Amino acid sequence: MMVEFVIPGEPQGKGRPKFSRQGNFVKTYTPEKTENYEAHIKACFMASGAGMIPQGVEIGMEITAFYSIPKSTSRKRAALMRDGLLRPTKKPDYDNVAKVICDALNKIAYYDDAQIVEAAFAKFYADEPRVEVxxxxxNERR
Structure with a gap:
């Protein structure tokens, strides 16, 4: 069972938790931008029509992030970027992009992201920014 879906838009990473003091207590919360992106990821997965992988099943995952080509880039460099010869080294880091996707898919695509035992990640430039998951x-690899 191979599940594939696309998350349109610029790749985003998992935001750091925020803290606020309320009297003698400290409240921890997820930034609104991260919550909105996780909701977007869930909606994209649900639109794929795929079901949930049961608990205890080992999962392999491949994430490919496509970043937009900066507007100030020369035509020559833009062509190299489109051909995959120049790759993004900018933020967000690969681990933060993967983390927000894996966390968003908990309980809807699989029971827990601890089931992911194999993963690959790549970053490229493209005219249309997106993340392909x-x-x-x-045991049913490709």
Whole structure:
């Protein structure tokens, strides 16, 4: 069972938790931008029509992030970026992009992201920014 879906828009990373003091207590919360992006990821997954992978099943995942080409880039450099010869080294880091996706899919695509035992991640430039996500049951690889 291979599940594939696309998250349109510029790739975003998982935001750091925020803290606020309320009297003698400290409240921890997720930034609104991260919550909105996680909701967007969930909606994209649900639109794919895929079901949930049961608890205890090992999962492999592949995430490919496509960043927009900066407007100030020369035509020559933009062509190299489109061909995958120049790759993004900018933020967000790969681990933060993967973290927000894996966390958003908890309880809707799989029971827990601890089931992911194999993963690959790549960053490229493209005219249309997006994130492509693929995952599968390990024993049914591709």
């Amino acid at each position: 693929r995952f599968w049951k390990i």
